[in-house]
Amino acid sequence: MKAFLLGKIRFLRNTALATATLGAFLLSTGAPHAVADADDCQRRVVRADHRLHEAAEHHGWNSPQATHARQELRQARERCWNRFHRWWSEDDRRWHTERDWDDHDHDRDRDHDHH
Numbered sequence: 001m002k003a004f005l006l007g008k009i010r011f012l013r014n015t016a017l018a019t020a021t022l023g024a025f026l027l028s029t030g031a032p033h034a035v036a037d038a039d040d041c042q043r044r045v046v047r048a049d050h051r052l053h054e055a056a057e058h059h060g061w062n063s064p065q066a067t068h069a070r071q072e073l074r075q076a077r078e079r080c081w082n083r084f085h086r087w088w089s090e091d092d093r094r095w096h097t098e099r100d101w102d103d104h105d106h107d108r109d110r111d112h113d114h115h
Helices: 002-059 064-084 107-112
Strands: 087-089 094-096
Touching: 002 064, 002 087, 064 087
Parallel strands: none
Antiparallel strands: 087 094
């Protein structure tokens, strides 16, 4: 009976140790992915923001190209928001934790419109 209990205790101890080790491993490998995903999210917004400025500069703020670029910027922001509950503002160079962007926030630059 005593050997049975010792065997059971060893089994439980080894199982607990293995579970703790696996949990620590999973936690340690998940953090870099989260940071990498946030960096990727930020890069997408920066790229979309740049494309909007380029489209507006070359075609005007009311052009179909700028409208399309504005939609891409909104989608990039939405993607960040849905994944991380924050979004990157390239103009402010910071993360926002409120879903407070304006799809036409760049339109204040309309005086540079070529049309």
